[in-house]
Amino acid sequence: xxxxxxxxxxxxxxxxxxxxxxxxxxxxxxxxxxxxxxxxxxxxxxxxxxxxxxxxxxxxxxxxxxxxxxxxxxxxxxxxxxxxxxxxxxxxxxxxxxxxxxxxx
Amino acid sequence: xxxxxxxxxxxxxxxxxxxxxxxxxxxxxxxxxxxxxxxxxxxxxxxxxxxxxxxxxxxxxxxxxxxxxxxxxxxxxxxxxxxxxxxxxxxxxxxxxxxxxxxxxxxxxxxxxxxxxxxxxxxxxxxxxxxxxxxxxxxxxxxxxxxxxxxxxxxxxxxxxxxxxxxxxxxxxxxxxxxxxxxxxxxxxxxxxxxxxxxxxxxxxxxxxxxxxxxxxxxxxxxxxxxxxxxxxxxxxxxxxxxxxxxxxxxxxxxxxxxxxxxxxxxxxxxxxxxxxxxxxxxxxxxxxxxxxxxxxxxxxxxxxxxxxxxxxxxxxxxxxxxxxxxxxxxxxxxxxxxxxxxxxxxxxxxxxxxxxxxxxxxxxxxxxxxxxxxxxxxxxxxxxxxxxxxxxxxxxxxxxxxxxxxxxxxxxxxxxxxxxxxxxxxxxxxxxxxxxxxxxxxxxxxxxxxxxxxxxxxxxxxxxxxxxxxxxxxxxxxxxxxxxxx
Numbered sequence: 001x002x003x004x005x006x007x008x009x010x011x012x013x014x015x016x017x018x019x020x021x022x023x024x025x026x027x028x029x030x031x032x033x034x035x036x037x038x039x040x041x042x043x044x045x046x047x048x049x050x051x052x053x054x055x056x057x058x059x060x061x062x063x064x065x066x067x068x069x070x071x072x073x074x075x076x077x078x079x080x081x082x083x084x085x086x087x088x089x090x091x092x093x094x095x096x097x098x099x100x101x102x103x104x105x
Numbered sequence: 106x107x108x109x110x111x112x113x114x115x116x117x118x119x120x121x122x123x124x125x126x127x128x129x130x131x132x133x134x135x136x137x138x139x140x141x142x143x144x145x146x147x148x149x150x151x152x153x154x155x156x157x158x159x160x161x162x163x164x165x166x167x168x169x170x171x172x173x174x175x176x177x178x179x180x181x182x183x184x185x186x187x188x189x190x191x192x193x194x195x196x197x198x199x200x201x202x203x204x205x206x207x208x209x210x211x212x213x214x215x216x217x218x219x220x221x222x223x224x225x226x227x228x229x230x231x232x233x234x235x236x237x238x239x240x241x242x243x244x245x246x247x248x249x250x251x252x253x254x255x256x257x258x259x260x261x262x263x264x265x266x267x268x269x270x271x272x273x274x275x276x277x278x279x280x281x282x283x284x285x286x287x288x289x290x291x292x293x294x295x296x297x298x299x300x301x302x303x304x305x306x307x308x309x310x311x312x313x314x315x316x317x318x319x320x321x322x323x324x325x326x327x328x329x330x331x332x333x334x335x336x337x338x339x340x341x342x343x344x345x346x347x348x349x350x351x352x353x354x355x356x357x358x359x360x361x362x363x364x365x366x367x368x369x370x371x372x373x374x375x376x377x378x379x380x381x382x383x384x385x386x387x388x389x390x391x392x393x394x395x396x397x398x399x400x401x402x403x404x405x406x407x408x409x410x411x412x413x414x415x416x417x418x419x420x421x422x423x424x425x426x427x428x429x430x431x432x433x434x435x436x437x438x439x440x441x442x443x444x445x446x447x448x449x450x451x452x453x454x455x456x457x458x459x460x461x462x463x464x465x466x467x468x469x470x471x472x473x474x475x476x477x478x479x480x481x482x483x484x485x486x487x488x489x490x491x492x493x494x495x496x497x498x499x500x501x502x503x504x505x506x507x508x509x510x511x512x513x514x515x516x517x518x519x520x521x522x523x524x525x526x527x528x529x530x531x532x533x534x535x536x537x538x539x540x541x542x543x544x545x546x547x548x549x550x551x552x553x554x555x556x557x558x559x560x561x562x563x564x565x566x567x568x569x570x571x572x573x574x575x576x577x578x579x580x581x582x583x584x585x586x587x588x589x590x591x592x
Contacts (some may be wrong), residue, residue, distance in 0.1 A: 043513035044353065047280065047311020049512040051355055057438045060522055062572055062592055064455070066512060074512045105353075 004030055008098050020105045024073070025052055027095065033055070039078035045103060048073050067092050069099040114265040115217060115335055120300050124340045127347045127385070133340060134381035135530050140373045143174040148176035155184050159191045162429035164201065165526050167383075173376050173430045177369040177423075185422060186308040192454035199433055201371050201529035202563070203504045204496055205457040206489070207256035207286035207293070208249050209439075209468045210239050211277055216262030218334030221321070222365065223413070223441040224402035224481055225262050227334065231404040235466045236266050242275055243282045246470040248289040252461055252489050253547030253551030255505040255539065257289055258316065258463075263297035263335055269306050272296055276310045286588050290507035293358070297335065298345030304352030313510060314392050317345040318360030322374025326366040330407075336576075341474045344380075347385060355419050355516040356392040357382070358437070364408075366400030368423050376430050389517045393435040393457065394427055400441050400481040421450050428454030433523040443484035444492075448499060457494075490549050502563055504536030505543060507590035530568070534576045535591045541583050 011026050012018075024042050031038055041055035045068065061078030065088065068074045075095065079087050125131075130482055131424040158172045168176075179185060213236035214225045225231055237245065249257065257279060272294060279292040307315065321327050324339050331337050337459045346357040348481060357379050361371040377396055383390040398415050402406050407415075417425065420442075428436060440457040440462040447458065456471055463469050487495065493503045496543040508531070509519060537560055544553050544560075560580070570591070579590040 003535045014407075018517045041518060043515075046308050049308075049313070049510050050515070051308075051510075052516045052518040054254045055518065057518070058521055060527045062531075062569070062575065064512065074513065099202060 004094050008101070010012070011072075012101065020103050021054065023102045028054060031091075035083065038082060040055070041076040043074045043076065045072055045074050050076070053064055067095075068080065069095050070102065072104045073099060073102065075083070106471060108434050109218060111265055114268070116530050118300070118335055119338055119341050120506050121164070123348055124299055124344050127344045133184075133343060134377055135343065135374060137324060140322075140370055140377070143170050144177065144322070144369055144373065147171055147174035148178050151367040152181065152184060152480070155179055155181070155229055156187070159187060159429065162432050163194060165195070165432045165524055166374070167379070167432065168430045170373060170376060170380075173426060174369075176429060177372055188425050188429060189453050190422070190426045193452050195432045196213055196454040196456060199523060199528060200435075201533040201536070202501055203529075203533060204411060205256070205449065205456070205499045205504045205506065206254075206437070206460050207258055207291075207457065208254045208469075209260060209295075209459050209462050210244065210245060210249065210279075210469070211260045213264065213267040213271075214262045214466055215264035216242065217264050218262075218335075218336040219332055220336060221330050221332070221401070222362070222399055222405060222409045224405055226405075226478050229404055229461055235465060236271075237275075239274065239278050241467060241470075242278050244470040245467065246279055246282040246289060246474075250282070250284040251288065251547075252431070252545045253287070253505070254461070254470075254489065255287070255507060256291045256293070256313070258293045258314075258459070260296055261294070261296040265307060266406055267296075268297055269303040273306050276307065276312060279568075281566075286542070288465055289586070290505075290589070291510065293338045293356075293508075295358075298342050299348065301348045301352045304349045304354050306428055308353045312354060314356040314358045315346070315349045315354050316358035316360065316393070316395065317342060317349075317375065318362060318395060318397070319343060319373055319378070321365040322360045322361065322377070323366040323370055330365060346378075346382065348391070349384065349438035350386045355386075355389060355539060356510065358393040358395060359391040360395030360437075362397050362399055363420070363423065364411055364413050368413070368419060371425055372423050373429070375427060379431050379434070382494045389520050390431070390432055391413050392519075393437050394431065395437040395439065396424055396427060396550075397439055397441050400484065402481040415477040419444060420446070421453060424450050424455065424507050425453045431527075433520070435536045440483050441473070441481065444487055444495070447485055448495060451496075451499070451501070458492070460485075460487065460492035471502060482588065490547070490552050493543070494552040494555050497552070497559055500557045502533075502536050502540050503543065504532065505539035507533055508535045512591075530572075531592050533563060534567060538579055538583065538590050541580055545583065 039055050043050035057078040065080040089098035104105045164506040196269050216225045276579045279289045291313040327339050349357050379390045435456045437457045440459050
């Protein structure tokens with residue numbers, strides 16, 4: 001988890017001018033390496049609409065955790081029990097810190 | 106607005122490059138000859154083949170054009186009965202025993218087009234023209250909310266006075282207007298085709314679904330019935346929802362106006378449209394399919410002379426074939442049809458209806474019925490409360506659920522779970538919760554008494570103990586004043 005910000009900074013150096021979607025794909029892969037089996041859906045936020053655009057969840061989840069990472073992006077975690085409350089909170093804080101630098105589409 | 110500025114506006118709407126980019130090798134996905142050939146080649150389908158096609162649809166697989174053509178050509182009434190039953194089975198498998206309900210809200214009827222069948226056409230001098238101010242719109246929305254509505258389809262004529270900026274402003278008013286416990290939670294739009302950058306403006310204000318109906322996919326007929334105005338451009342309209350999808354509006358609704366041309370051809374057109382959207386956008390086709398039937402309109406003689414008017418029995422058949430052809434897509438049955446037709450046709454697979462509809466501009470707050478302000482004449486004038494009660498008698502729970510698009514269940518994620526028949530695992534609990542809100546806040550005593558059993562019935566039928574427990578807890582919270590709870 002500590003490495004998420006460092007890895008992201010390094011990735012940004014290697015991939016300047018990358019579109020927003022590639023930033024999201026980076027975080028997606030990082031999270032899956034940290035938590036194999038985590039089910040994620042990334043969304044662009046337009047008013048009330050959370051428009052799904054990337055993820056690995058293909059199932060209907062009943063206890064999804066939905067978090068706004070910045071006004072334009074959100075993440076839905078469909079199996080949050082896998083993380084536990086404390087780990088989930090830590091992850092969301094880290095992601096929000098990183099997402100300050102994610103470009104808006 | 107002066108005629109010169111309207112003309113100037115019109116000159117800048119259509120962007121030919123935003124048509125061309127979606128064509129395959131310069132060709133449209135509608136190939137008239139190919140559709141006619143498929144209808145001819147599948148003229149006399151055998152019983153066994155029809156049954157195999159029904160079986161394929163029951164597995165929630167989209168049909169191919171030859172299969173749809175075979176169903177359209179079926180003349181065996183026994184097989185049609187099997188198809189009706191399959192339509193209902195598919196609907197219940199994918200969506201459960203629920204009907205999503207919305208209200209149409211006509212905002213402006215100024216129009217630059219001249220569709221010969223439409224009461225709003227520019228040449229119709231007997232139509233009273235009106236464009237709502239934001240204050241009038243807020244009053245309309247409050248009137249709708251006070252009846253219990255949560256979902257709208259907002260309808261606009263094509264005119265610079267109702268351009269994309271005006272539409273965006275009206276959407277913002279729709280979402281920000283509150284009344285009592287209620288609010289509009291999903292605002293869909295039915296408007297003229299836009300350019301990609303304009304769709305992004307609507308995307309950014311949180312549009313629900315964007316609908317554009319092709320009216321008829323038969324190009325020569327289309328050209329004859331849309332002689333002037335922007336709508337005369339067949340291809341600009343044909344790719345309007347491709348542009349919407351490209352802009353990030355990932356819920357789009359297609360439709361055809363049945364009665365303009367041969368019904369079999371236009372069902373094929375809807376299927377071809379679905380296939381092309383799915384192929385272009387990673388498996389994501391239309392969110393809904395609409396199949397309005399041509400209705401009389403003020404000072405519109407075309408309808409009386411129309412040779413393609415669709416009979417009631419044919420209407421039921423075409424709806425059934427659409428259901429079987431695209432088993433996982435929402436289907437909208439509007440109040441153009443009378444109550445008896447709707448109560449019958451809903452059973453072959455429809456998922457959404459409008460109710461308590463008034464299509465006169467300003468009609469909800471004024472509680473008036475003025476044919477001169479309507480695009481056509483409605484067939485079903487039941488109130489929302491009456492319609493909900495009738496649906497309950499048919500065993501359907503009315504859903505005002507709007508959770509999906511607020512929870513990232515859109516685009517190819519939604520399509521995948523719909524195609525697997527899993528949507529109702531979330532949608533039925535949300536239907537129960539929104540129905541409870543309706544019964545508490547808006548229902549008449551009669552409706553509450555006759556429909557409340559559905560809450561217990563559907564709660565008991567939920568497949569998961571865990572979900573039942575969650576929904577029960579949420580129902581208690583709603584009883585105690587909480588609102589807008591969903592899974």
